[in-house]
Amino acid sequence: MMRTGDPLQVVGVARTGRDNLKAFSLRELDHPTIHPRHGGVVLLVAAMVVAWLTPVVHAQFTANYQTNVISGVNVNWNGDYWVGNLSCALHVDDGGELSDNSGYVAGSNSSAVVTGSGSVWSNGVNLVVGPMLFQTGCSGSVVGDSLVISNGGAVVDGSADVDAFVSVYVTGNNVVVTGAGSVWSNQATVSVGDYTPGNSVVVSDGGQVFANWTSVGGPVYYTGNNSVVVTGPGSAWMTGIAMIGEGSSSGNTLVISNGGMVAASSMTIQGSNSVTLSGGTLVVSNNLFTYAGSLLQGSGTIRANTDLAGVLSPGNSPGALTNFGNLTLRRTAVLQFELGGTSQGTGYDFLFVTNGVLTLNGLLEVGFINGFATNVLQSDIFTVLAASGGMTGGFADALNGERLMTEGGEGSFLVNYNQNCNNIGGYLTLSDYMAAEVPEPGTVCLCVVGLGCLGLARRRQGHRIGVDT
Numbered sequence: 001m002m003r004t005g006d007p008l009q010v011v012g013v014a015r016t017g018r019d020n021l022k023a024f025s026l027r028e029l030d031h032p033t034i035h036p037r038h039g040g041v042v043l044l045v046a047a048m049v050v051a052w053l054t055p056v057v058h059a060q061f062t063a064n065y066q067t068n069v070i071s072g073v074n075v076n077w078n079g080d081y082w083v084g085n086l087s088c089a090l091h092v093d094d095g096g097e098l099s100d101n102s103g104y105v106a107g108s109n110s111s112a113v114v115t116g117s118g119s120v121w122s123n124g125v126n127l128v129v130g131p132m133l134f135q136t137g138c139s140g141s142v143v144g145d146s147l148v149i150s151n152g153g154a155v156v157d158g159s160a161d162v163d164a165f166v167s168v169y170v171t172g173n174n175v176v177v178t179g180a181g182s183v184w185s186n187q188a189t190v191s192v193g194d195y196t197p198g199n200s201v202v203v204s205d206g207g208q209v210f211a212n213w214t215s216v217g218g219p220v221y222y223t224g225n226n227s228v229v230v231t232g233p234g235s236a237w238m239t240g241i242a243m244i245g246e247g248s249s250s251g252n253t254l255v256i257s258n259g260g261m262v263a264a265s266s267m268t269i270q271g272s273n274s275v276t277l278s279g280g281t282l283v284v285s286n287n288l289f290t291y292a293g294s295l296l297q298g299s300g301t302i303r304a305n306t307d308l309a310g311v312l313s314p315g316n317s318p319g320a321l322t323n324f325g326n327l328t329l330r331r332t333a334v335l336q337f338e339l340g341g342t343s344q345g346t347g348y349d350f351l352f353v354t355n356g357v358l359t360l361n362g363l364l365e366v367g368f369i370n371g372f373a374t375n376v377l378q379s380d381i382f383t384v385l386a387a388s389g390g391m392t393g394g395f396a397d398a399l400n401g402e403r404l405m406t407e408g409g410e411g412s413f414l415v416n417y418n419q420n421c422n423n424i425g426g427y428l429t430l431s432d433y434m435a436a437e438v439p440e441p442g443t444v445c446l447c448v449v450g451l452g453c454l455g456l457a458r459r460r461q462g463h464r465i466g467v468d469t
Contacts, residue, residue: 064088070096077101081123083110083145084132092119092153101125103157106132106165108142117152117181127157127186130164130173130199144172144199149207152181159188160211164196173199180206180234187212190239193226193252194218200227203260206234214239214264217252217273224251224272230260230280237262245273245294256280256300269294269310277302278316292332305356308333315349317369326356327387333362335395337384339430340370344383351385358387358426364395364415366430367407382413382430391417391426404430411435 064086074097081100083090084107092098095118103123105112108131114121129147144164149155162173173196177184190211193199195218203209209230214237217226224245230237242264245252250272256262257278266286269275271293275282277300282288284304290296294310299319306323309330314321317338329335341347366384368376398404400417413430420426 067091069093070098072096075099080104082106083112085110089113090121091115092121095119098122099124103127104132105129105145105147107145109145111146111148113148113150114153114155115148115150119153121155123155123157125158127155127160128165129160129162129175130196132165144174146173147175149175149177149182149184151179154183154185156185158186160184160186160190161194162190162192162199162201163194164199175201176204177202177207177209178204182207183210184208185210189213189215191218192216192228193223193249195223197223197225197251200229203228203230203235203237205232208235209237209239211237211239212241214242215246216243216254217245217249219247219249221248221250223249226251227253227255229255229257230262231255231257233259235260239263240265242267243270244268244275245270249273256282267304269296271310277321292330310334311336312351313349314351315345318345318347318349320345320350320352322352322354324355326359327353328359329361329393331361331396334365335360335362335385336365336367337382337430338367338369339376339382340368340372342380342382348382349384353385353387353389353391355389356387357390357392358385360391360393360395362396364398364404365407366404366413368410373406373408373410376411376433378433380431380433383427384430386425386427388425391428403434405436409436 065088066085067089068083069091071091071094077098077100079100080102081098081104083105086108088107088110090105090112092112092114093116095116097120099122101123102125103121104127106128112121129145131142131145142164147155162175164173175184184207186209188211190209190213192201193216201209214228216228217223228237242262244254244267247270252273254262254275255278256276257280259279261281261283263283263285265284267284267288269290271291274295274297277298279300281301282304284302286305288302288304288306290306290308290310292309295313296308296310297313299314299316299321301322301324303324305325306327307330308328309332311334312329313336315338318340335351337349339348344350394400394417398415400415402415403412404415405412411434414432416429416431418427418429
């Protein structure tokens with residue numbers, strides 16, 4: 001008899017078609033355990049007994065700590081497939097295939113692993129990674145669930161939610177897609193944290209994700225701090241529409257690093273949410289929009305017509321950021337540079353706009369890092385941005401020929417807008433650094449005494465007026 005914690009495994013069953021195995025229930029104490037490594041005859045007989053039981057709508061884990069292994073065979077469920085309750089697990093490996101209507105990794109601390117070339121979990125409608133109230137099967141605290149796709153494994157579904165659907169505060173649902181050939185393919189939407197915070201997806205070491213629509217963070221304030229990370233050569237997330245943050249949610253992030261790439265037809269970064277590049281590439285075939293209060297930062301490459309109303313901070317810092325296409329800064333935009341040395345892109349931040357026009361607006365902010373405020377010279381010149389296709393407009397706080405105070409108040413730079421010799425393209429320089437004057441201690445004391453005397457005189461004058469009245 002099956003006991004709590006016993007594994008049900010189907011391995012190496014001979015068959016002629018993927019529909020020969022009917023759906024069966026994994027209900028506690030209902031059916032015998034299949035041990036694939038206890039002998040081929042026993043395995044085959046046990047598998048045949050289970051296969052021809054009356055089909056049920058759902059394949060469920062109703063006990064805690066159960067593991068199901070599908071290795072080297074095709075299993076077609078006639079309904080939804082649940083990996084539920086406490087610490088249950090599904091393993092699809094060695095070329096195994098599992099097909100169902102919808103898949104749910106929806107318990108508490110439950111997991112699914114699809115690993116190895118040819119291993120596939122196919123969900124016709126939907127995939128959910130995250131606890132669901134009626135499926136957790138345990139009292140007390142509920143923790144997040146996970147899905148790992150690795151070593152050439154694949155998961156295919158109509159749409160996917162990395163989220164929790166319970167009435168308790170649950171965080172930490174996560175998906176990892178790692179290794180060359182590992183694929184997560186979604187015909188419609190991937191939602192990361194529509195209802196709960198702290199969910200994550202990591203794509204690494206050549207893994208790939210496909211979707212028609214991607215959202216990171218839901219429409220309400222408590223759905224923030226969700227993240228997507230795409231890192232490593234060959235790692236990619238390809239989607240239609242992408243939304244980083246939605247409504248009042250905040251702290252949602254997209255990170256593209258170490259040769260990773262994200263490609264979208266359009267992307268919006270809403271307020272208090274961010275996209276960070278660290279040696280990665282962001283490709284947006286239409287427009288990249290950032291809202292006021294959002295943050296676009298880092299070093300790498302952006303291939304998009306970028307319409308920016310938030311903060312743009314090139315470098316990590318320091319570092320260089322290149323935008324292929326038009327870059328338009330709106331009235332609420334803030335362009336930030338940090339200076340930590342005299343070498344462009346490695347000592348101080350640099351922004352390069354090519355194959356498009358740079359339109360300046362909003363505010364320019366400059367600050368020091370790495371203690372450089374004590375080493376900068378008046379003769380140092382910093383070319384912090386350049387545009388090969390043309391540069392128009394200006395910053396509200398730093399017009400051509402004006403001085404700009406650093407964010408820490410250490411001193412000011414002369415700001416110059418410059419045109420290339422052929423009048424095509426331009427660049428902006430910071431030069432003629434002047435440290436802010438620090439009053440002498442004696443001067444400060446005299447000022448304090450003077451202000452005190454002035455205040456006393458006004459007080460006495462007011463007293464005399466009061467007596468006359």
